Amino acid sequence: MEPVLEQILNLQHISYTYHTLQGETLALSDISFSLKKGEFAAIVGPSGCGKSTLLSLICGLLPCTEGQIKINGKPLKESTTNVGYMLQHDELFEWRTIYNNVILGLEVQHALTARTKQRAHELLDIYGLGDFKNARPSELSGGMRQRAALIRTLVLEPELLLLDEPFSALDYQTRLQVGDDIGQIIRNEGKSALLVTHDLSEAISLADRVIVLSNRPATIKQTIPLLFHLEHDTPLNRRSAPEFKNYFNLIWKELNEDEPNVKD
Amino acid sequence: MNRMSKTEIPAASGTNITSNASAISTAASSSTAQRTFLSKYRLHKKFVAAARVLLLVVFLSVWELTASHQIIDSFIFSSPSKIARCFLDMVADRSIFLHLGVTLYETIVSFLLVIVFSILTAVLLWFSKKLSEILEPYLVVLNSLPKSALAPLLIVWLGATRTTIIVAGMSVAIFGSILNLYTSFMSADPGKMTLIYTLGGKRHQVLTKVVLPSSIPAIISNMKVNIGLCLVGVIIGEFLAAKEGLGYLIIYSSQVFKMDWLLMSICLLCLFAMCLYALINQLESCYLKRNKR
Numbered sequence: 001m002e003p004v005l006e007q008i009l010n011l012q013h014i015s016y017t018y019h020t021l022q023g024e025t026l027a028l029s030d031i032s033f034s035l036k037k038g039e040f041a042a043i044v045g046p047s048g049c050g051k052s053t054l055l056s057l058i059c060g061l062l063p064c065t066e067g068q069i070k071i072n073g074k075p076l077k078e079s080t081t082n083v084g085y086m087l088q089h090d091e092l093f094e095w096r097t098i099y100n101n102v103i104l105g106l107e108v109q110h111a112l113t114a115r116t117k118q119r120a121h122e123l124l125d126i127y128g129l130g131d132f133k134n135a136r137p138s139e140l141s142g143g144m145r146q147r148a149a150l151i152r153t154l155v156l157e158p159e160l161l162l163l164d165e166p167f168s169a170l171d172y173q174t175r176l177q178v179g180d181d182i183g184q185i186i187r188n189e190g191k192s193a194l195l196v197t198h199d200l201s202e203a204i205s206l207a208d209r210v211i212v213l214s215n216r217p218a219t220i221k222q223t224i225p226l227l228f229h230l231e232h233d234t235p236l237n238r239r240s241a242p243e244f245k246n247y248f249n250l251i252w253k254e255l256n257e258d259e260p261n262v263k264d
Numbered sequence: 265m266n267r268m269s270k271t272e273i274p275a276a277s278g279t280n281i282t283s284n285a286s287a288i289s290t291a292a293s294s295s296t297a298q299r300t301f302l303s304k305y306r307l308h309k310k311f312v313a314a315a316r317v318l319l320l321v322v323f324l325s326v327w328e329l330t331a332s333h334q335i336i337d338s339f340i341f342s343s344p345s346k347i348a349r350c351f352l353d354m355v356a357d358r359s360i361f362l363h364l365g366v367t368l369y370e371t372i373v374s375f376l377l378v379i380v381f382s383i384l385t386a387v388l389l390w391f392s393k394k395l396s397e398i399l400e401p402y403l404v405v406l407n408s409l410p411k412s413a414l415a416p417l418l419i420v421w422l423g424a425t426r427t428t429i430i431v432a433g434m435s436v437a438i439f440g441s442i443l444n445l446y447t448s449f450m451s452a453d454p455g456k457m458t459l460i461y462t463l464g465g466k467r468h469q470v471l472t473k474v475v476l477p478s479s480i481p482a483i484i485s486n487m488k489v490n491i492g493l494c495l496v497g498v499i500i501g502e503f504l505a506a507k508e509g510l511g512y513l514i515i516y517s518s519q520v521f522k523m524d525w526l527l528m529s530i531c532l533l534c535l536f537a538m539c540l541y542a543l544i545n546q547l548e549s550c551y552l553k554r555n556k557r
Binding site for chain 1 (some may be wrong): 473557
């Protein structure tokens with residue numbers, strides 16, 4: 001076990017139950033893991049197992065039924081660490097320009113200063129959206145929109161990034177490119193990240209560690225560290241590395257074990 | 265415009281590009297097929313415009329001619345020339361401006377109050393799910409109630425004053441307006457609302473950053489309906505409790521059998537409604553233009 005200070009995120013025995021008129025459902029059961037600073041972990045699991053719920057808990061959008069979440073060693077409620085959350089869809093507002101979309105988080109947090117504005121411009125320039133600051137979201141391609149959404153998250157300078165299937169709305173080719181793009185951006189900025197996905201190859205190409213969840217109620221089945229011997233360790237290079245296939249098979253087997261009829 | 269003959273149209277189409285075609289006019293030089301398509305489109309537009317004017321001209325001339333040849337009784341049906349003369353007389357003694365002004369004032373005030381109150385109420389209902397569930401049946405009942413039934417009540421309660429008429433105008437529009445706005449507030453994209461929460465926003469920021477901006481088109485189309493409804497309410501109010509205004513003019517002239525006055529008032533009311541509607545349309549196109557940079 002690493003010293004607590006090194007951990008940006010620590011989950012202890014997390015359970016979550018949600019209630020509807022039809023009854024109560026246990027979605028997550030006794031989930032414990034932690035994430036080191038600068039680490040990129042991926043969570044995979046069958047669809048509907050509560051992967052997104054887990055991110056909502058970490059972001060504080062939902063209260064845990066049981067257990068405790070600590071960020072930078074502090075309980076979630078007292079934590080002042082900025083947590084960035086990237087959603088499945090880019091959710092860019094059509095009535096705002098790209099620049100105004102990017103500074104939305106700053107507006108909401110009342111953090112709009114000359115310095116943060118400058119930072120927004122810099123990020124847009126660095127990541128190839130400099131010419132589109134005054135464009136409307138509908139004028140951008142899917143990949144560019146996703147990059148704008150990432151900048152909107154990064155400009156808040158989060159220490160921890162939560163990614164909820166951020167590429168699933170893109171077509172396959174764009175998805176590979178944007179995955180590569182965004183993976184490298186996150187590494188460049190030295191952020192810790194937690195990615196939720198049902199796409200195994202995406203998880204393997206991006207993460208340092210894959211956490212496999214079981215069917216509902218989700219528990220952690222296995223944690224698989226990923227090691228690639230590559231000169232340029234980028235998501236796209238990983239896909240053609242020999243280790244990729246082995247990891248894929250390993251995780252695939254882990255997911256489908258004692259579940260003969262997996263629905264997706 | 266109405267004098268335009270068909271032979272003029274092909275000649276005019278080269279120089280005079282209609283507003284709708286201007287967006288694609290750059291393509292006009294591309295091919296013969298494109299040019300034929302464009303000129304066909306322009307011809308169609310001109311035909312529609314000419315037919316509209318023609319319809320009015322034919323209607324007015326038939327009315328005028330049948331009245332002057334005593335085929336219809338001009339005492340009952342009046343005639344365009346009598347209406348015009350009556351209008352000019354009232355312009356000369358300035359009495360028409362009073363009536364127009366009063367109705368305009370009452371309509372605008374009740375319209376503005378409806379907009380303000382319905383947005384505020386819809387926001388309140390959006391904030392509190394409990395409140396909206398409690399109030400829903402009442403709003404539905406009030407909305408389906410024929411509001412003209414309220415007017416006599418308002419006169420007794422508020423007296424035969426302008427306030428009564430403004431309240432009557434509001435009563436026609438406000439309940440439907442609240443329900444419509446509330447529905448559009450509730451249909452704001454849940455993903456965008458989640459986004460605000462993930463950025464660390466609170467519920468009031470969801471309102472100002474997502475719900476209100478995404479509801480602006482709905483608010484404008486709501487305004488279009490409301491301006492007409494307020495006018496209806498104001499005219500009903502003036503029928504019952506006024507000494508000036510177009511509604512008063514209509515009811516008074518029917519009582520003293522001055523059909524010229526009555527028909528003139530109705531014509532003015534038509535123009536009036538058209539102008540108010542055009543005003544909101546202008547507002548809408550301003551909004552759309554600004555949003556497209």
